[in-house]
Amino acid sequence: MAKPKYGIGVDFGGTYVKLALVRFTDRGLKIDGYSKFQTCDYNRDEVIEQLVIRIIKLKAESTYKGNEVKGVGIGMPGRVDFNKGVVCDLTNVPGWKNVPLKDILEKKIKIPVLIDNDANLMALAESKYGAAKGYQNCVCVTLGTGIGGGIILGGKVYRGGSFAAGEIGHMTINENGPLCACGNRGCAERYAGNRYILEEAIKRLRGGARSSLKDKIQGKYSNLTLEMVAAAARKKDAFSMILWQEIGAHVGVVLADVVNLLNPDIIVLGGGVANAGTLILDPIRKTIKERAFKVSRQNLRVGLSKFKHKAGIIGAAAIGVTGKENQ
Ligand SMILES: [Zn+2]
Structure with a gap:
């Protein structure tokens, strides 16, 4: 067996920044070290400082x-210039416009850094x-607060x-529909986003x-x-069954276009809303079958995220280990 390879992964979320030391071997992968902090506890420069401290600590473990x-x-929750390693802007975290994060970190931690959009x-x-291992063409959709x-x-x-x-969340499913945070009307997210x-x-x-559900929440709608x-x-x-069928149909309409x-070859669904499992999967599959061209969907698989x-x-x-050339 070849020697294991270690990479450090950072998942930069609106609520938490999570870091992991991941070991890749011929047989698969394993998370060997982990750390996290709350994004809102720090300003931008302090977040970068935390990243440096924690990356050096995880590196020492390897x-x-x-x-x-x-x-x-x-992985950043927004647009990233992957070639230059610059964070262009983040949707829900202020203070991150045009930040050359790759250069800043590499100077301090002395190992190669790659930055990409989290999806x-x-x-x-x-x-x-x-879930999409072995397939050449895959679309991965995260169904959460946003899509x-x-x-x-x-x-x-x-x-x-x-x-x-x-x-995908800002593809239009109703051109005269309700206003979305992006400024457009009738986006898929406006119908199938968590909130x-x-x-x-x-x-x-x-x-x-x-x-x-009325018995469950006892008049406190905010508890739902x-x-x-x-x-x-x-x-x-x-x-509740009808509600899930409707949500699945909304997502299915967009995915049929996709x-x-x-x-x-495969569509993989992740995110909190996908935890509903077959409740949402079944209507999504049904809608794709009804709406997409037969030749385009006859070998299509639609499944849930593994990780x-x-x-x-x-x-x-993984991109930390394989480097930019292989992406
Ligand atoms: Zn939108």
Whole structure:
């Protein structure tokens, strides 16, 4: 067996920044060291300082085990110039406009750093080691507060001309629909994003809809969670079952377009909303079947993420190990 390779992955989220030392071997991968801190506890320069301290500490752990870390990969929640290693802007974290993070970190930690969009790295992790392993063309969709997308074509990440590809959540499903945070109307995210699903459920419950959820929340609508809606649907609560069918159909409409456009081999779904499992998978599959060209979808697989919330950190560590040339 070849010697294991170590990479450090950083998953930079709006709530937490998570770091992991990941060991890659012929047989697979393993997380050997882990650390995290709250993003809002620090300003931008302090976040960078925390990254330096924690990366050096994780690097020391790999040296202790007799292996050098090959590199660091960082997944950012926004647009990144992958070639230059510059963070262009982040959607939900202020203070990160045009930051040359790769250069700043490399000067301090003396190992190669690669920076990419987090959805790209999730797609990379699933395609190299996870649910899409063995497939050349894969679209990875994260269904959470927002809806993100990472695209792998011919085994490589497709980033687009200005590193903005994969905004599946902002594809229009209703041209005159409600206003989205992006400024457009009727985006998929506006119908199937975590927050909007709950808003819609609450609106219907307040409007007099019958559901077992009413007993659960006892009039406190703010207590309603997606997990509750999923649990109720599994117990055959008609209100909740219909809601999941509608959400799945909304996502399916967009994915049918994606299938017609890219003809992927596999679509992998991750993020909190995908934890609903078959409740959302079944209507997504049904809608794609109804709407996409037969030739484009007849060999298509639609499945759930293998690495779930760890996909980003694993993909980040993976580009740290393999370097830029192989991406
Ligand atoms: Zn939008």
